[in-house]
Amino acid sequence: MRPSKRDELVQKALQTFYRNGFHATGMDSLVAETGISKTSMYKHFRTKEDLILAVLRLRDEQFRNWLYRRMEELAGESSGQLIAMFDALGEWFAKPEFRGCMFVKASSEFQDASHPIHKQSADHKQMLEKHLYELATKAQLNEAAGLARQLMLLKEGAIIIAHLRYTENPAIDAKKAAVALVEKSRM
Template sequence: MRASRKDELIDKALEAFYRDGFHATGMDKLVAETGISKTSMYKYFRTKEDLILATLERRHERLTALLVDGPAARADTPKGQLVASFDALQEWIAGDDFNSCMFIKASSEYQDPSHPIHQAAAAHKRSLTDHLASLARRAGAKEPETLARQLMLLKEGAIVTAHIQGKAFAAPDAKDAARTLINLACPKD
């Protein structure tokens, strides 16, 4: 089934925003990259910010599939899935299209916490943290929310480190540290 024109616009805009940033990517650049006229763009999205929010939603769906569903397919136990989430992270970082985190970029470019784009970025991070807390709870962690926050710090640090210093060691080092935290917090398998 062929993607709708709106879906094509979202996917192409996502690529441009992810690669070049939100403020640096104007509507004229999007017209050139997508082949979709400004009139058609505004037919689907009233503002550039509405388009950005749609791309963030699409990115959230894709990263959820990778970082939530991926570990579930790799490991049978919640504890194993916590560790496997770093394998999924490594898969993403090692990919040719890795260009840091679109949500970190969004929150940096839209720094006001009340801005809808900043809120969308924060909601994505909360969603991942909540998922890790749920896994930690099911794995028997005494303080699942604390473990989830610690694991998110490792993930975020790995993403930034991979972007700035290179992909080779960031996720594997984060996984080693995560395994230590997970084993301390969830002693039973």
Template sequence: MSASKRDVLIQRAFKIFQENGFHATGMDKLVKLTGVSKTAMYRHFRTKDDLILAVLKLRDEQFRNWLVQRIEELAQTPEQQLLALFDVLGEWFERDDFKGCMFIKASAEYQDDSHPLKVASAEHKRLLLVYFSNIAARTKAQDPGLLARQLLMLKEGAIVTAHLQGIEDVAREARKAAEVLLHAALAPE
């Protein structure tokens, strides 16, 4: 019960941070919007940074689980899965609650490389890279690691563009670029 209540707390805090930013969201607002008392909040999390870190950890799990599941539902071959990333991105962008990537935003507000929140953000991106590198390695791409890194760069760019300029066609055009990169990697001249 304590664990699940904690998770509910984290989930609500996630929404609030995602919509308002980290520094811009005070503990008073969090306490009010989550419904718990301040004492209870600080019993679960020693500091605000601890709370944010817990939010990032939960978000990392949930996002990667969702991404992997959707990709493997949509595509079976590794080649198709690499491209399906961008279809899933499109689904994400279309959601009403799409507010950009929380890890990009966290690294924007906590820039010091040694800051736990930046470390956690970098770790999230690293885990995604591991996943896609493994997929790429199952293709006949000449340099699977390079291909994975390039596709993930495209992914970050699509997210930033969708958040900043609007979502229209972004995922579709990113997918087209991904197709070109994939075909070139498979059939080099």
């Protein structure tokens, strides 16, 4: 049960769950893809739910690390980073493997608010919002909390619309709206 092996399984499972969905992906197919046996899989993860939770933990880490770093690379100032989030999202949307937000999918398939998978999805969003709040505070913007929540709405909306792929580039629309809201918070 070396950690690297386990991580490898989680990484593989992440890709398959992200492409195919959670309920639609059977443990058998995951086992077939990774090459290990089913019993070994169940030694690493007691249940499918445990595996999904591990996948979401990895996804949370990967996504937040990537987004935060990209926001920093794209802008120096805190307020600029808030805006730059939408440029980063635009880059994500353009990637061929983009399939929407994994946590939205997870909370859609496990809807009960008390379900661990649902809670973990909510936690992910809450951590993102907190990061935006801290940036807004550092930028000395008015109503930092409300602004952070509004930017979250734009972000989530953009991801949904980008996934539905019926319109050009929702990241640009979201960015324009974000600029307007940030400007308003400066007054």
